[in-house]
Amino acid sequence: MKYKADIVVTLKNGVRDPQGSAIETVLKRTGMETDPNVAVGKYFSVVVNGESEQEAKSKLANICQEVLSNPVLEKYEIERFELTGGVR
């Protein structure tokens, strides 16, 4: 069976976020927002095969830790997890 997960990888607390700061600067400079607060991360939509939900989840956890995130600087969160036919 195929399972699809939406994964968000963000910087851990205390890690500097230069991309977020750059966007804040743009928003202020253009007057779009006077006091913005922006954090930037990565988004992944991943479809894996699994005999069971359990197996798919453990596969995904492994993929998140080993491939999609750098555990020193980043944390990941699986936002959605569902049976599916393919990637959107």
Place this chain on the structure above:
Amino acid sequence: MKYKADIVVTLKNGVRDPQGSAIETVLKRTGMETDPNVAVGKYFSVVVNGESEQEAKSKLANICQEVLSNPVLEKYEIERFELTGGVR
């Protein structure tokens, strides 16, 4: 009042996703997944001020279109929208 939104920016259908393909190759090569399907996008957590929910939402839509996404290649989705004190 401060409103926080989680925004996901992904490539439009039909636009090539080389990052996603690269991750698929890694997953296959390492044997982590035989038939993966991966799409990559960007994630933003944005806090804006607004007199009303309406005002905050229209501000956010403008920010998404003008700053966070390239409307030619990308689409955005506001995944969560709530009153808040600050960015997580």
